[in-house]
Amino acid sequence: MTDQPRRLRLLRIAIVLALVFNLMALLALVRATPIIFTLFMFLAQPLFAAALVLLVGAVLAEPRARQIL
């Protein structure tokens, strides 16, 4: 279980990325100018995708640590 802190760190990074994604989404919802919407499409959404990848990574790390996978 030595990689437990690493897993927690991954999840924390994912939460921060998701928070940034939400703030950019809020900006695009309140004031949808072309520039803000472009930023949402090409910056915020990849951040959310990265958060999802980190979550999947953290989920998969557990069975790997138990040598199930």
Add this chain to the structure above:
Amino acid sequence: MSGLLPLAGALLASGATAATDPGVPLPQGWIGTTSQWIQGFGVAFVVLNVILLLLAWRRLRAADAPSNMWGWLLVTLGLVPIMVAFMTFAHGLENTTTVSACGSCHVMTPFVQDLRDVKSDTLAATHFKNRFIRESQCYTCHSDYGLGGTLKAKLAGLGHVWRYTTGLYEVPIKIAQPYPNFRCLGCHGESQKFLNSPTMKPMLPELMSGQTPCLTCHGPAHPVQKKEARR
């Protein structure tokens, strides 16, 4: 969650008020537009997601192992953000077609000012002030019809954003390609007033084929830009 619904309601109500001209009565039972509802729900989902993320952060700090939180994290980092992304995408796609969205880049200011000038008699201003086109007037005239037209317009818009933010444009700005007749004919082409007009009737084949541009007689659609227009 119960506290979020009044917030969404208040946002919808304020959006509806802002979107309506003062003095123009709304139909009885007006509940806002689809875009305003999507915006309201989008904001509510963002608030919900931020609260859930902060709670997840707190629980992660307290917990030694995240093993018992996977369901919670899947909702917080997966399902709710997907809803936020969907709502924001739908609202943004719709809202970036408005005149105020086009006017948010300063190079468009002279065009938008002319549109809103009730004394202007340019083709674009005439269409705008008489509401020949009800909403999204810039987008309606500057995009082709159908799904292909939307995709093409959005891709072109992406190019505009790139050139605007990097300064890779020249003033006075010009239309990229000659204005095609089919954009005019999409509305006028089946109008009986147009089809039976004694002036238009003999020219119909030329207009329909695009051989004679509509703007030859009806242009320029916008005021001629001053050379000193600043970047």
